């Protein structure tokens with residue numbers, strides 16, 4: 001059993017998964033490093049309220065505790081998309097695995113960079129990392145009018161379960 005071990009994000013630090021070219025820009029898809037903390041806080045704080053709401057279903061203003069948890073929690077796996085040149089984080093895919101090997105995931109791309117395929121790439125790499133770490137199932141929540149996220153989930157083979165008015169739970173079996 002691999003899950004239940006310490007997956008701290010630094011385990012993925014330094015791992016480069018892919019370089020993506022889009023619209024004359026290059027993006028590095030890599031594991032999150034503890035040194036990314038301040039940049040990651042700035043990334044979340046630069047998102048529009050609409051994007052924050054579609055990701056968290058609430059409005060969050062201070063991301064320091066959230067990012068601190070992401071970096072220090074023993075069961076978190078986080079992959080980021082970084083714009084080459086500026087070094088700016090433009091996307092984050094994260095998952096938390098419980099002791100049964102079930103992972104809750106979330107993903108967000110900075111508005112200006114959405115629709116370039118970065119979300120799809122981050123999600124696919126997160127799924128392969130989860131498999132590598134022994135996860136059995138992945139789930140996430142999406143607002144029912146979030147057509148882009150639902151389209152991405154379907155493309156990844158997710159099963160869709162309507163949970164509550166306005167919210168959809170998507171699940172991907174890993175085995």
Ligand SMILES: CC(C)(COP(=O)(O)OP(=O)(O)OC[C@H]1O[C@@H](n2cnc3c(N)ncnc32)[C@H](O)[C@@H]1OP(=O)(O)O)[C@@H](O)C(=O)NCCC(=O)NCCS
Nearest residue numbers: 054106107108109114115116117118119120147148149151
């Ligand atoms: C959802 C999100 C992560 C997708 O990332 P992205 O980089 O924008 O998505 P991609 O460019 O990889 O496109 C994903 C799919 O959505 C489709 N798509 C793009 N724009 C779309 C739209 N307006 N409506 C429906 N589908 C759309 C694309 O066609 C693509 O499928 P394809 O490869 O078969 O063409 C991103 O838009 C985002 O951060 N949204 C806000 C946060 C959020 O909703 N998170 C999900 C809940 S945790």
